[in-house]
Amino acid sequence: MCGIFGYVAHKKTNAVEECLKGLQALEYRGYDSAGLAGIKQGKIHFYKRVGKVRNLKELVFEEEVALEIGIAHTRWATHGGLTEQNAHPQLDSSHSLALIHNGIIENYQEIRFNLMNLGKEFVSETDTEVISQLLAYEYTDFAFIPSLVRTLEQLEGSFAIACIHKDFPDAIFASARDCPLIIAKCKKTDDIFISSDANALSRQDMELIFLHDGEIAQISAGIITLYDKKGLIIQKAFESISLCSKSSSKEGFEHFMLKEIFDQPLSLSQVIKNRFDSHTAKVQIHECKDLGQIEHIRLIGCGTSYHAGLLVSSIFEEMLQIETSAEIASEFRYKDPILRKNSLVIAISQSGETADTLAALRLAKSKGAKTLGFGNVMHSSLFREADLFIDLKAGPEVSVCSTKAFTSQIASLLLFALYLKQTIKGVDVALDTTFFHHLESLSGIVTDVLQQKDLIRSFAEKYADYENFFFIGRNLMYPTSMEAALKLKEISYINATAYPAGELKHGPIALIDETIPTIAFLGNEKTLSKTFSNLTEIQARKGKILALSPRHFTKITTITNDVIWLQNDLPDFFSAIPYSVAAQLLAYYIAKKRGKEIDQPRNLAKAVTVE
Numbered sequence: 001m002c003g004i005f006g007y008v009a010h011k012k013t014n015a016v017e018e019c020l021k022g023l024q025a026l027e028y029r030g031y032d033s034a035g036l037a038g039i040k041q042g043k044i045h046f047y048k049r050v051g052k053v054r055n056l057k058e059l060v061f062e063e064e065v066a067l068e069i070g071i072a073h074t075r076w077a078t079h080g081g082l083t084e085q086n087a088h089p090q091l092d093s094s095h096s097l098a099l100i101h102n103g104i105i106e107n108y109q110e111i112r113f114n115l116m117n118l119g120k121e122f123v124s125e126t127d128t129e130v131i132s133q134l135l136a137y138e139y140t141d142f143a144f145i146p147s148l149v150r151t152l153e154q155l156e157g158s159f160a161i162a163c164i165h166k167d168f169p170d171a172i173f174a175s176a177r178d179c180p181l182i183i184a185k186c187k188k189t190d191d192i193f194i195s196s197d198a199n200a201l202s203r204q205d206m207e208l209i210f211l212h213d214g215e216i217a218q219i220s221a222g223i224i225t226l227y228d229k230k231g232l233i234i235q236k237a238f239e240s241i242s243l244c245s246k247s248s249s250k251e252g253f254e255h256f257m258l259k260e261i262f263d264q265p266l267s268l269s270q271v272i273k274n275r276f277d278s279h280t281a282k283v284q285i286h287e288c289k290d291l292g293q294i295e296h297i298r299l300i301g302c303g304t305s306y307h308a309g310l311l312v313s314s315i316f317e318e319m320l321q322i323e324t325s326a327e328i329a330s331e332f333r334y335k336d337p338i339l340r341k342n343s344l345v346i347a348i349s350q351s352g353e354t355a356d357t358l359a360a361l362r363l364a365k366s367k368g369a370k371t372l373g374f375g376n377v378m379h380s381s382l383f384r385e386a387d388l389f390i391d392l393k394a395g396p397e398v399s400v401c402s403t404k405a406f407t408s409q410i411a412s413l414l415l416f417a418l419y420l421k422q423t424i425k426g427v428d429v430a431l432d433t434t435f436f437h438h439l440e441s442l443s444g445i446v447t448d449v450l451q452q453k454d455l456i457r458s459f460a461e462k463y464a465d466y467e468n469f470f471f472i473g474r475n476l477m478y479p480t481s482m483e484a485a486l487k488l489k490e491i492s493y494i495n496a497t498a499y500p501a502g503e504l505k506h507g508p509i510a511l512i513d514e515t516i517p518t519i520a521f522l523g524n525e526k527t528l529s530k531t532f533s534n535l536t537e538i539q540a541r542k543g544k545i546l547a548l549s550p551r552h553f554t555k556i557t558t559i560t561n562d563v564i565w566l567q568n569d570l571p572d573f574f575s576a577i578p579y580s581v582a583a584q585l586l587a588y589y590i591a592k593k594r595g596k597e598i599d600q601p602r603n604l605a606k607a608v609t610v611e
């Protein structure tokens with residue numbers, strides 16, 4: 001989603017190159033236009049392009065642009081269509097300032113209306129231009145910070161901004177309210193960077209300051225001055241954090257998604273190695289204490305992370321005999337959920353920046369619940385705001401479509417359930433040797449699925465031209481099928497609807513004919529024969545079936561020859577992992593056959609920072 005980057009060199013230099021590098025590092029988040037602005041000889045210069053950063057790069061190279069300081073932005077359209085006018089930076093009418101912005105200004109229409117009544121003319125449809133115009137209107141007497149304070153006080157919503165003004169040719173001003181914004185100073189060069197995403201700062205030895213609660217920063221060569229939201233000077237210590245660099249290499253794979261699918265044997269073994277001591281057969285989660293009194297658990301997340309929560313919720317309930325439910329964060333936050341001191345709210349988020357998940361987490365905290373974040377990005381907002389945080393350690397995930405983070409979420413959450421069994425229930429989980437045997441075999445089982453890539457690819461090519469699919473499963477295979485359908489939707493833009501297999505006959509079966517294939521997930525022993533019966537109902541109506549089935553279930557060939565055979569001696573708890581990996585490959589190869597842009601699908605973003 002939108003990304004902010006800014007650069008102030010310690011010694012005068014051209015800021016353009018650093019800004020472009022910053023934008024390239026932000027690309028993985030998903031965006032649809034890019035722009036940058038800077039100051040040269042006391043004048044604001046700005047450049048914008050719809051589409052990829054490379055289009056902007058071509059423009060600034062063509063014009064041999066040199067700027068003394070720079071702010072840069074990748075925009076994911078929210079207010080207003082995908083046009084150059086709506087791309088950031090947004091300027092005021094007299095071009096005295098340029099501003100970039102992440103987040104949403106909820107009352108922008110009222111402010112815009114008032115400013116228009118005062119004679120201001122707007123050139124874009126964005127809420128960002130409203131901030132630029134309002135700030136220019138509030139600005140008087142070379143007093144920039146007080147005018148910024150007055151402007152920010154009038155804005156409703158959560159946002160991060162960075163801005164330059166021609167009267168302060170060596171400064172960038174930045175502020176953030178409930179949206180990430182980091183100021184980083186390079187220890188070696190004293191150059192200062194601003195970014196909304198730590199991943200864009202991973203290239204050098206950095207000291208960091210995180211802006212919170214409307215704090216403002218004024219940044220000029222080597223100097224950072226900080227103010228609170230009222231404009232009073234404050235002091236904040238740098239945090240010395242080693243940022244892990246987001247791997248920019250596909251390591252020979254055609255797409256990051258394929259690389260990340262193939263990372264899974266390793267990412268899963270990392271989860272297990274980090275949390276499970278194979279000598280004592282104990283689960284060790286150092287980050288978590290004081291969980292002994294937990295009486296009920298809520299798992300919240302969005303998209304793939306919600307599916308991970310939904311999947312494990314029934315496992316938690318069965319394993320711990322503690323009431324557990326999973327909820328979509330954007331829904332949960334508008335309910336009045338019953339939460340108490342002994343409620344544990346687990347927020348799951350790969351990026352740790354999903355706005356709805358963070359809002360739900362804040363609601364849970366305000367109601368006194370204990371909160372635990374499961375995330376893949378250290379120092380993310382989730383890391384900073386949750387009471388406890390468990391790092392998924394899946395390694396950087398670049399492709400917008402989540403793959404290895406999902407399987408690491410499931411494996412980590414399963415281990416966490418065992419940990420709770422150990423700590424709350426006092427059960428000696430070490431006795432469950434079969435569980436640990438299967439846990440340790442997961443990487444090998446996933447490798448076995450990956451080895452079937454050519455077969456999966458041939459099925460993908462056979463099914464790639466259909467425009468509608470059903471994905472069905474029962475019990476734990478239902479959330480597995482939901483996640484699989486989401487993969488297909490995200491990257492191939494095919495309509496894929498997931499249903500609990502038993503629900504088909506209550507309506508959706510009316511749609512079944514030879515034009516809508518069904519992808520069936522049979523990795524649940526408990527419900528195998530029932531799912532089989534549901535498939536015979538589909539076959540009787542001429543529906544095509546591609547089954548993902550355990551190897552022992554040869555009966556499936558009586559209704560379809562299109563079968564991806566998977567491990568059969570795995571407990572139902574674990575099946576979601578290999579079945580999901582097979583479904584990821586299927587979605588990948590279908591999208592490839594259809595010629596789609598796999599790593600950065602249209603309209604999607606890696607970190608969804610708007611509500």
Ligand code: F1P
Nearest residue numbers: 302303304305349350351354402
């Ligand atoms: C949630 C999510 C992802 C999805 C896409 C959009 O992100 O829905 O599952 O693949 O990237 O956002 P997160 O909260 O897990 O970072």
